[in-house]
Amino acid sequence: MEADRRVHVHVDVEVEFGLSSISNLSLDSDSASTSVVVPGVVRFSRDHGGVPQLQFLAGGWEGAERDIVGLDIGNVQIFQLGPVQSVCMAGQLDMSKENMYSRGFKIQFKAEEDSRSFHQKFKQWKGEFACQEPRVSSGALATSRSKFDEKIDASSAKMYFHYYGQLLHQQNMLQDYVRTGTYYAAVIENGADFSGRVVVDVGAGSGILSLFAAQAGARHVYAVEASEMADYARKLIAGNPSLSERITVIKGKVEEVELPEKADILISEPMGTLLVNERMLESYVIARDRFLVAEGKMFPTVGRIHVAPFSDEYLYVEIATKALFWQQHSYYGVDLTPLHEAAFQGYFSQPVVDAFDPRLLVAPPMFHIIDFTKVKEGDLYEVDIPLKFTAAVGSKVHGIACWFDVLFNGSTVPRWLTTAPGSPTTHWYQLRCVLSQPFFVMSGQEITGRLHMIAHNAQSYTIYLTLSAKMWGPGAEQGGILQTSTGKFDLKEPYYRISQPQGYQVPQDQQQHPLFQPQGLNVQPQDIEETELLEPAQNSGIDFS
Numbered sequence: 001m002e003a004d005r006r007v008h009v010h011v012d013v014e015v016e017f018g019l020s021s022i023s024n025l026s027l028d029s030d031s032a033s034t035s036v037v038v039p040g041v042v043r044f045s046r047d048h049g050g051v052p053q054l055q056f057l058a059g060g061w062e063g064a065e066r067d068i069v070g071l072d073i074g075n076v077q078i079f080q081l082g083p084v085q086s087v088c089m090a091g092q093l094d095m096s097k098e099n100m101y102s103r104g105f106k107i108q109f110k111a112e113e114d115s116r117s118f119h120q121k122f123k124q125w126k127g128e129f130a131c132q133e134p135r136v137s138s139g140a141l142a143t144s145r146s147k148f149d150e151k152i153d154a155s156s157a158k159m160y161f162h163y164y165g166q167l168l169h170q171q172n173m174l175q176d177y178v179r180t181g182t183y184y185a186a187v188i189e190n191g192a193d194f195s196g197r198v199v200v201d202v203g204a205g206s207g208i209l210s211l212f213a214a215q216a217g218a219r220h221v222y223a224v225e226a227s228e229m230a231d232y233a234r235k236l237i238a239g240n241p242s243l244s245e246r247i248t249v250i251k252g253k254v255e256e257v258e259l260p261e262k263a264d265i266l267i268s269e270p271m272g273t274l275l276v277n278e279r280m281l282e283s284y285v286i287a288r289d290r291f292l293v294a295e296g297k298m299f300p301t302v303g304r305i306h307v308a309p310f311s312d313e314y315l316y317v318e319i320a321t322k323a324l325f326w327q328q329h330s331y332y333g334v335d336l337t338p339l340h341e342a343a344f345q346g347y348f349s350q351p352v353v354d355a356f357d358p359r360l361l362v363a364p365p366m367f368h369i370i371d372f373t374k375v376k377e378g379d380l381y382e383v384d385i386p387l388k389f390t391a392a393v394g395s396k397v398h399g400i401a402c403w404f405d406v407l408f409n410g411s412t413v414p415r416w417l418t419t420a421p422g423s424p425t426t427h428w429y430q431l432r433c434v435l436s437q438p439f440f441v442m443s444g445q446e447i448t449g450r451l452h453m454i455a456h457n458a459q460s461y462t463i464y465l466t467l468s469a470k471m472w473g474p475g476a477e478q479g480g481i482l483q484t485s486t487g488k489f490d491l492k493e494p495y496y497r498i499s500q501p502q503g504y505q506v507p508q509d510q511q512q513h514p515l516f517q518p519q520g521l522n523v524q525p526q527d528i529e530e531t532e533l534l535e536p537a538q539n540s541g542i543d544f545s
């Protein structure tokens, strides 16, 4: 065992625990060797500057000099593998490097009671360390703000994790049977991708996907969850003893925690409204870069945002009418009209979330692909989608409708989870951006524009939409724009227009009608080559004739 720091006998030892075995895990990517030394000791101590340390002493036979490794407690993470077994990991202090897994020890206590007291003591010392000022050691800061903290407003994060810490919200997702059932099928049907593999569940919530992965034969699953739900996940997993031995719940953000080994496959459900809301895709990508082996798999693998213009006079009137309240000239003697314009714009800045009839679409949809295996985290800060449609009917255009799907590119059965209109409704429904200035198009007329989404620090996006109708009929060859309409929307503040629990669904006897085959719906995974997936197809899918 190599010693990080030789510690002499006069150190202030607080408490120590005898170990029946201690293994120094060699975690560099070229070697997977472990050297086992029996017995050993782990102890809480302080270095000469009084800084709390976790020290490992290997050997321990009478009179012999023991190798000692001292790790600064602020750098150490501990994972309990079983009643008497744990892994201690320590990252680098050097901020110029990535936070690598520089040291790892697998330790086995003599008794469960020792293990329990050790973990209690660790919590206490870790707490003490957290209360200390960030300090400089070897010219580097010992604590740092994670990527998550740097870009996300603390109050937004607090509310976000509070929300996910509640069972009722996890239940809402679990009761979306389209969602959970598709995940279950994707995992179980692709058992070959999980069997004997190390899995990381990114944002594990209740732990359901970790349990699915373990059912599919995963060798070990690390379930990373930042909210208080991690404690419930532990409970749920412990209550499923045939699987629990192979699952370790780690409470913390994927941007911050350390794991004892790399993953062969990541599983996650990071999709928000319009795919990108909540900005959790960025955490999924960070987890990929931190934990996934080269060529590792990701479930889901790819996501697509679908966009199409729609016509819905009822919806438009409903929104415009809400602002009528502010047109009263004498509300208890007060003229409200000075605020009418602001209220009108305010209502139109809310994207509408509901399930709509796909017959409201004015043109076949197009889609934008996000390949989770390749996209850079920074690419998700701004999503820019150029729009181009050909109107299939003469109609008034009130805005754009959006939905998404994701592909689990399993090696046995690729599977899609879709949130398309007309498909079985999910808890994501669909999303529509309604323009305060609608415009008319004729059948065959081209509609162009841009959907530009810019991430903000409240875990969502500001959406800028521009739609233009190009010249149509004689003289259109020369090009030119007839009219343009723009809108600005806050994805964080949607208008949930859900009246029926199930929303709109195409009646079963009409599901074969071409109008009910929006692109994406009628695409079977087996029909899609991966190369096709990465080239956005234009206007394929719907037969509007």
Ligand SMILES: C[S@@+](CC[C@H](N)C(=O)[O-])C[C@H]1O[C@@H](n2cnc3c(N)ncnc32)[C@H](O)[C@@H]1O
Binding pocket: 148, 160, 161, 164, 165, 173, 174, 202, 203, 204, 205, 206, 207, 208, 209, 224, 225, 226, 227, 229, 252, 253, 254, 255, 268, 269, 270, 271, 280, 283
């Ligand atoms: C949409 S829920 C999915 C929960 C669960 N995987 C499921 O499918 O039922 C996303 C979960 O990820 C967690 N989460 C979001 N961002 C995270 C992050 N950066 N690190 C760890 N957990 C995160 C949330 O607290 C939430 O429980």
